[in-house]
Amino acid sequence: MPSSGFGHQPGKRTSHRLVVDELGQAIVSGRFAVGDTLSGDTELAARFNVSRTVLREAMKTLAAKGLVVARARIGTRVLPRANWNLFDGDVLTWHFSAGVDEEFLRHVSEVRLALEPYAASLAARRATDADIAWMMRLAVAMADAGHSGQTLAKADLDFHLRLLEASLNPFMRSVGSLIEAALVGVFRLTSPSADDSEIDRVAMAHIRIVEEIGRRNEEGARSAMEHVIRVGQERLILNLRAQDSSG
Structure with missing residues (x-):
């Protein structure tokens, strides 16, 4: 605190x-x-x-x-x-700085689930080939074995912001500050290091999103994004509980 x-x-x-x-x-x-x-x-x-x-x-x-x-x-x-405007990136960042609980993390995940899976389905419908190639490069880059927890987090953030752009909906991009603040706050609660299995899991989950977008499979892209957010939420809550028990 x-x-x-x-x-x-x-x-x-x-x-x-x-x-x-x-x-x-x-x-x-x-x-x-x-x-x-x-x-x-x-x-x-x-x-x-x-x-x-x-x-x-x-x-x-x-x-x-x-x-x-x-x-x-x-x-x-x-x-x-x-x-308070909880969609404001500063306000959300200040919440994470002050310390958050499981309920707050679930609320953040619920908002992400309401926005990002639909953005992924829009990207499957609208993204250009160049957009898809760019997102695939970002997803594949997550598999770099040299990642630390911090650099993997940055790669993850770059991917999600790029996907919002690829939805070609300006309102989706305007909530990018919310997604960015949420992810940055989440990364503060994760381990500063990243092992190979975690790097591979994160990379493959994001590659799957791009593969579904490339197939123009709107439902598949939506489902793949939901999976990424839900798994991330579960891992985060486990990390928060571990920190609370050791504190």
Whole structure:
């Protein structure tokens, strides 16, 4: 779990990004409770060492994500979780940073199951030969024996984002940030290393998706994608339980 307070981390984040990240994480993790009123502009600007203009822009960003609402003469108040935009990549990333449970992971998988299998069926209907060749290269690249857990995760992410593109539905691509945040969060809970059997299993499951797309088999592509998501969810929950039992 994140520590309390606001620790400034060096890096390439802009002042705006730093304020958004740290306040967003503090809200999502519960360090600010629903209904809490944030400190005034002057205090927060001093805390983050930013101008009041930067602070106000950061607050507008958090408001757009549904986390806070500003009221004249009252201040900026934390909104209930029901108002948060969970399709926003930042909000989802902050959830994983704060720590997630099995229920949350199941909810994420349910959303992926609602979107990605249908995207795979659309790709079977619409993808160009070039799209299919590109996805196959990405799937085959997952079988590289030199993969670490981290590089395998990156290859997996590249594949899923490319498939959303291949559906030729701009709305599917627009939810790419959700899929990306979900996968990145999932990868944080998996082993930093990847053994040969795991690499082969992941690669073959993704190759099967592309093979079904190449056959223009919409139902086959849908089923293959569902399999990948369900198996990944089961493995993730087992990893989470193992971490909880060893913690």
